[in-house]
Amino acid sequence: MPRTVAIVEDDPAIRANYADMLKKHGYQVSAYADRKSAADAFRTRLPDLALLDIGLGEEPDGGFALCRELRALSAALPIIFLTARDSDFDLVSGLRMGADDYLTKSASLPEILARISALFRRADLLRDPPAAEEVLERGPLRLDMKRFQAGWSGKSVDLTLTEFWLVHSLARFPGHVKDRDQLMRDAHIVVDDSTITSHVKRIRRKFQVVDGAFAAIESVYGLGYRWNP
């Protein structure tokens, strides 16, 4: 099914022009000339994307008002301002108001189309599973990145923040050797090499409390550490 694009623009010639162009590129277009008719239509059915002019007939800021109404109806609806007004002030206001893009009428048709499809691409990420990696499992190890909780064969292991980052850095690519500098970067710290050694010591101890045979963190002489599967 084609995507629907709503155009709100008071000038009939420009409106028809843009509408034609969008239709030619496979969108299903509904066009409105003023705020009221657009708002009425949106209340029954939202488009997949809205292209708004700012000045609408009698209302010099009708587009802004419409943008606010739309945002109240849906936080995710892609909104683009397409207007003759090219002041910084209007642009910043428009974006602050919740629009996703702001184009002046000097924008070329290819630019408009490219920006519309870029915005659709991003909006589509919401529909699909955003692939938000929440938990990392490596054998008996389990790291919940949202809860900042670590577990080893079912039992929970209390790690401090720095320790958690270090374990995450090591376990993300099992078998890969991480040198101390990389570990510092992943843990967002800048410290002496010996301090990393200390952290590894404490991490090992904490895992050994839960599993005496724990040996997943292997030292690689002269290089750093490696997570052993």
Place this chain on the structure above:
Amino acid sequence: MPRTVAIVEDDPAIRANYADMLKKHGYQVSAYADRKSAADAFRTRLPDLALLDIGLGEEPDGGFALCRELRALSAALPIIFLTARDSDFDLVSGLRMGADDYLTKSASLPEILARISALFRRADLLRDPPAAEEVLERGPLRLDMKRFQAGWSGKSVDLTLTEFWLVHSLARFPGHVKDRDQLMRDAHIVVDDSTITSHVKRIRRKFQVVDGAFAAIESVYGLGYRWNP
């Protein structure tokens, strides 16, 4: 944890200029002069947003290549081209390649900032899908989103607006750790870290008036707070 913005730009003066501006607006900035150093850094840690020049030193299209590499690493990472090239061709290529926005260096600083924050707003939708529930119930907790009223095992708890937002932010994903910056965003305030501590103190006190054993808000040392089911 402030948002990180990566800037890849070969001209040292421009790079420093943009980096300063972004830092002044609260972003944590990492700057790179060429494709290789940027790509290396991105492989270990992705920024929250990338600002790319297209021409990078010897490579006239280094930014395009970098954009492709970044998109391979993450489909959701916000990417903005910021370049002197103002041809339609480059713009359309850049957006087709997966960038979310395309700015020329003639763009004003307010425009750049507004577009960055608009993009962050949209990217945030991925992290916290919009919730439209009228009433949120989590065990004994009950939040009426319409009336801004909170309840604990049937008894009503008088929260101020800010407190209500904070409780909502915490309770929405029980167990998930929210740092102070996320809490501020969810409560629509910009304050000192210690102020969040104060709010939590007052929230706990109010719940404890109703239930002496209240302990649903757990502090996570070094990170923030978590709602305990």
Place this chain on the structure above:
DNA sequence: ATGAATGATGGCAAACCTGTGGCAGCCGGC
């Protein structure tokens, strides 16, 4: 095998984080 370099360990002090009480500014209602 031997020595230099690297890593492990225990310990300690500094740095950091949080909880708490308190206070000042702000705003709205009376």
Place this chain on the structure above:
DNA sequence: GCCGGCTGCCACAGGTTTGCCATCATTCAT
């Protein structure tokens, strides 16, 4: 104006975490 509630911030106290060192053990190259 005056009052009271809300908010933001600070100073202090107590506890946790972290960084580093001295010492001992291990590894690698000669």
